[in-house]
Amino acid sequence: MQRVAFVVFPGFQIMSLAAMSVFEFANLEAPVPRYDVTVVSERGGAVADSAGLRVETKPFGRTAFDTVIVCGGVGAPPPLPRVVAYLRRAVRRSRRVVSICTGAFLLGEAGLLDGRRATTHWLLARELASRFPSIRLDDDRIYTIDGPIWTSAGMSAGLDVALALVEADHGAALARTVARKFVLYHRRAGGQSQFSALLDLEAKSDRIQTALVYARRNLKRALSVDELAAAANLSARQFSRAFRSETGQSPAKAVERLRVEAARLMLDETRHPVDVVARETGFADRERMRRAFVRAFGQPPQALRRHARETG
Template sequence: MISANPVPREIGVLVFENFQLLDAAGPISVFEMPTRGLDPSPYRLTVYSLEGGPVRASCGVSMHSEQLSTDLQLDTLIVSGGEGTRQAMTDERILNSIRKLSHNTRRTTSVCSGAFLLAAAGLLNGRRATTHWRRCADMQRHFPDVIVEPDRIFVQDGKFWTSAGITAGIDLALALVEDDLGEEVARRSARELVVHHRRYGGQSQFSVMQDIERASGRFDSLIDWIRAHLANDLNVEELADKAGMSSRNFARVFRSETGTTPARFVEKLRLESARRQVETSSRSLLQVAQDTGFGDTERMRTSFIRAYGQPPMALRRQVRGGDLAREN
């Protein structure tokens, strides 16, 4: 039996014109799950905006909101993102409200480009943060005092939690529920939502297949084969033979089709697979290196530092005791 707080935690979701609907609805749905069957409920959820009333999302659907008061005493503030953040960043009323609300909250969080509003309010200076990968460079340019981590699903720095694009808000909310009520409640909430429990904050926003161009898909079956045989040598000659082409022609056509060389593509797949195993399993680094084709831990370590700026063990510690550790 889960024991809930006698007084529900107040969760406030801030929206504005042209917000991204799922940035608000995703976390709201996560926080709804633990309220089922519990009396008293562990959470009370409210959507807020400056004026109150219906607020139009970028998709055209409106969400009802209560009028925002800076005297609110929230447990957790969630600032949604979306196209509307560009306009909201110039509205001092919104930024001032976020500053005052954050001062009185235990946790201040954002989904996707909502991090721009926290940064514009001056709350992320000197802190680690993330946002949607497409806007990370823009965020770093606008807010040089923020330590932007573009390759993270979500980042916690003290009371401030920021997350990447859209569905990462669900991962963030599950981490917040776990922080409040424990892993089993978060796991059960994820199961009810039929989502993965859980993508750790340190996991990458990207995948190799998102990162490459695919002009015609002619190498799809070869790519599937590479994924299943990462421990092989996988030199150009072997790949060309598998594709039924000469080495020179294969290298030229592969680069034309994918935008990268065969060797670089194989290394990216190895890195992605190795990082996933390092972060989500307890296998030794030597086992991971051998299974993913690096051969030995030193070669894998060198590749990790070049790609991620950190060795494998540092990423493993970060996932298990960093992003979801209770940093204060």
């Protein structure tokens, strides 16, 4: 059985501990329990999170853990010398040290990110890079793996990195089963963007949001303005005016963003040829997809796929 420690500190964010449920369900779904999970802190006892909820913990000790996971806080954690000292010891005794969200700052303080690739929540990524300039920052990844050090983005990414840990330990089938228990469509790939096009477009009305969701579910279709307007129950003229007013973009540009996002995910998570990816995500051909990728990322699809495989 693999021992896993979650490291908390006063003011940690409780959502970091949601990742514990991944190991709980892995134990329930496996033929025999796979993980023994403990929450630890500097002195043990009850530790209050950022909202005042108190969590019982065990004190740091000499117990060796297979995996040590550092929780994040609402912002960058304050200096915590004993936590930093514990992490410096842990990296010598553990197979993996993992951070969720701003827990990466504590790994940085401990010197565990020196010369390594790392990520954190996009809002604080530049601060992380400024405080620890030797880090090779991947500021738009869900999670990053560099040797024994795993770092993840915002709090919800803790579920993704925990599922990735389970997959690395016990295979994709168990990770998929656990993901289904959480009603997750899939485990997001580490290289997937921290941003969602649907969220970033910020539709303000239900009708425009309905049209965007319809588009996301039907990317293989041509998706004319008339079709999207019908999904929103508006005339084409009303729809185009309302869409641009709410999102600041034309329907065609927004649909391209949705297609690019879906295509990048397929490139990261499958081995489908670029022609197949282009067809499945509604691009007329690979050349149109290439041009859309260059506009969005400054690189063609093949270059992004190669980078994801080299760094994932």
